[in-house]
Amino acid sequence: MNLKLSTNSQFTIDNSQLNITGSKSETNRLLLLQALFPNITLANTSNSDDSEVMQKALKGNEEIVDIHHAGTAMRFLTAYFAVNEGREVVLTGSQRMTERPIKVLVEALEQLGAKISYEKEVGYPPIRIKGQKITASKVNIPANVSSQYISALLLVAPKLENGIEITLVGEITSVPYIKMTLALLNDLDIKTSFEGNVITVYPKQEVASKVMTVESDWSSASYFFSLAALAENATISLNSYKKTSLQGDSALVEIYKQMGVETHFEGNKMTLVKQSDFKPENLTLELNNTPDIAQTIVVTCLGLGIGCHLTGLHTLKIKETDRLEALRIELTKLGANISVTNDSLTLLASNQINPDIKIGTYNDHRMAMAFAPLAIKVPIIIENAEVVSKSYPDFWEDMKKLGFNVSEIL
Structure with a gap:
């Protein structure tokens, strides 16, 4: 199943609420x-x-x-x-x-x-x-x-x-x-x-x-941090999350604060708010403790037109696919200037993103979901989109709830 994703211009997400299943x-x-x-x-x-x-x-x-x-x-x-x-x-x-x-x-x-x-x-x-x-x-x-x-x-x-x-x-x-x-x-x-x-x-x-x-999954939440950063305006509430979490990917709160996303906690609800268009020229992060969010972060940086240098990624080569090589191939198709080593990734800042590109997913759920938020900037096609069921079966339905146009194509 290949899905085409797009949004209206000046895309905003107003007071949307989603329930994310357990980690x-x-x-x-x-x-x-x-x-x-x-x-x-x-x-x-x-x-x-x-x-x-x-x-x-x-x-x-x-x-x-x-x-x-x-x-x-x-x-x-x-x-x-x-x-x-x-x-x-x-x-x-x-x-x-x-x-x-x-x-x-x-x-x-x-x-x-x-x-x-x-x-x-x-x-x-x-x-x-x-x-x-x-x-x-x-x-x-x-x-x-x-x-x-x-x-x-x-x-x-x-x-x-x-x-x-x-x-x-x-x-x-x-x-x-x-x-x-x-x-x-x-x-x-x-x-x-x-x-x-x-x-x-x-x-x-x-x-x-x-x-x-079980606390809800922070890796799954990462895609909504990306959406909030890329949208013109966004307020997205996610259940059920704790301010003090056992999950390493809760580092998203501080990382995305650097990209204009504020995180608020009330009870078991976490709300992401796009605060401003503030963004650094370049983002440097050591992700040794949180390698699973690397794909989401680099795609967000491409969408924002900023560069990044991510290190501590050596375990990505033995995941569902060689994620570093998969990122290099797919981001290059989008027009990115990206280089990878055995444990790092460097993306140069650019405001150019090629539209209507087919993104290969390599039987890797995170490739499908990490690239999806780019539809805010350009129409994008996700190949073998059903792979998201590995960790987040409801992902495409939740994207529709947020206002994305999601249609199946040949």
């Missing part, structure tokens, strides 16, 4: 914890494809578990099945998933005594996992890998006989996501510590019954 990151963590501790009840969970795949895998009993494009599920389930004594599964996914490395996590689990083998290429899915009783507790893992590897170990740790002590070797990536995992464990009265480069989770076989309410 995919929090939901998938809590689904795994619920599988370990069934007396947990979850509320406001994500309706994303990734979370549905995760839930199905945790509740099923098939030998072959196919998680399609869901990278988070691949990492979390690798750890879950490794400690699920007596269960044997083959964990696989889409073609792209078989190209995304899993070796660092497998080696960490093997240090603990896990039994995991590769069905095809060493270091990549599909993998065969024979669940074991794990008694070892100490493990070393590179600190600059995806935080999902580390979170996967932390989530299963309470059920290990001796808990876990992880030593992170080198500079740590995506600290907010590690802290999110630890905070969710703490909410269940599971004792943890994070001192220097050592994380400890203590064993706890049972937890008290509790309802865990």
Whole structure:
């Protein structure tokens, strides 16, 4: 499905209100914890494809578990099945998933005594996992890998006989996501510590019954920050968000303040207001802790006619696609002057945006949604637009609610 997006000239968004479902990151963590501790009840969970795949895998009993494009599920389930004594599964996914490395996590689990083998290429899915009783507790893992590897170990740790002590070797990536995992464990009265480069989770076989309410997804909110920045005037209210959030992408508040968007909190409602046309000539950001919002930010900068230099992006090369290369290709089609390295992106300021360009999405939900706000400036075509269901199935309907013209084309 290809969608053409456009808006009227002098586009404004007046007092619009949207309900965003729960964070995919929090939901998938809590689904795994619920599988370990069934007396947990979850509320406001994500309706994303990734979370549905995760839930199905945790509740099923098939030998072959196919998680399609869901990278988070691949990492979390690798750890879950490794400690699920007596269960044997083959964990696989889409073609792209078989190209995304899993070796660092497998080696960490093997240090603990896990039994995991590769069905095809060493270091990549599909993998065969024979669940074991794990008694070892100490493990070393590179600190600059995806935080999902580390979170996967932390989530299963309470059920290990001796808990876990992880030593992170080198500079740590995506600290907010590690802290999110630890905070969710703490909410269940599971004792943890994070001192220097050592994380400890203590064993706890049972937890008290509790309802865990998932905060709405900040990554999904990023596209509305972009809309507010690009519109002539905008007031957009989003439910349900907390001023003090576990999600690293809440850094959007301070980042978009630099692009004229003010954020106000009242109860569980967050309201974005376009304050002015103030914008910097160039935006320099280190996104080591929040790489998932890089695509949204660079597209916003293109729409505003400003340059940016974004660093700390090394994990983007192993996402649903090589996001840095995908951004370079698609932004160049729009007329942008952009260059990328293995961990950075530089966009030069320009007021020229080519209209009616077809944006490839590379089976990547964030490519589709990050480019959509540009329709405020020029008509744009999003190829394979249904890919948004991976994290935000209602995205196109919500864009229509805000006044965008959205039509299906061949």
